[in-house]
Amino acid sequence: MDVRAVDLPELRAELAVFTESEEGVVYWAEHATTVSYYQSTRTNSQELGRVVRMALHGDLYAVSGSMAELAATAGQSLDLFDMDVHDLPTPTGVLIFEQPPQLLQGPDLDGEPVRIHGATWAAGDDGEGGYVWITPIAEQAGHSHLMLGGPVLIPFAMADYLASVGRVGHLTREKNLFDYLITTLRAVWLLMQQPVTEETELQPDRAVRKRLRRVGREPASVRLITLRRPKCGNGQGDGDREYHHQWIVRGHWRQQWYPARQVHRPVWIAPHVKGPEGAPLIGGEKVNVLKR
Incomplete structure (x- = not known):
């Protein structure tokens, strides 16, 4: 399944309703008690639920198919650098790819086919350079709806990030879908602030607004990020x-x-x-x- 930019407000509402429900509370409790990563980072179920809820209240972004493929490919050659909160378009947000790039499609840790359609993020600052929680939005084989994966804490300082990769085996850059998501997101965040892209604000239509208000959610606009048509250079030469x-x-x-x-x-x-x-x-x- 593909997700259109105009579908994102309702998708966000569905994920938020789930996260705040009793089922969501159980879901995060199971993550906190069964996933070794959360035990190693001393993250409990309340913290997991909090960061996801905070992220889901952020701004909405959709990335076109061609833009997503560029970001996924360019992200592989992107040099590692220390980030800060100003490298994010907003401190919290929800982003979907209208068509997931090929790098974000493949087997998960259990060997089951997965397509990563996007992610939420929530930045914080603990006095040591800051960090961002990234939560995948994915489609698993046999499911007809998108699901939230487990949040992972990514330090802004690359030395800290690489240390975390070395400490937690499932964050290997070359082999894991989640790592491709990180490099793709880092590229998207950079490209969004550069002339190579353009942004269009989309408003929910009347029917969507009514459905959202019916479940207690206020309608929000979506920022659609697309590639700007490149200009061909006619360089006449450099120097002599x-x-x-x-x-x-x-x-x-x-x-x-x-x-x-x-x-x-x-x-x-x-x-x-x-x-x-x-x-x-x-x-x-x-x-x-x-x-x-």
């Missing part, structure tokens, strides 16, 4: 170089300094054509140049 061909520059990350925040952050450079307009297009990224 004169190019006689066009070539394709692959998409890549580049570090950029943000003076207002006094930090470097990766910026995505979209694939584009470089070289004088009308010149022959060649393969690869290396060309011969003539000195003036």
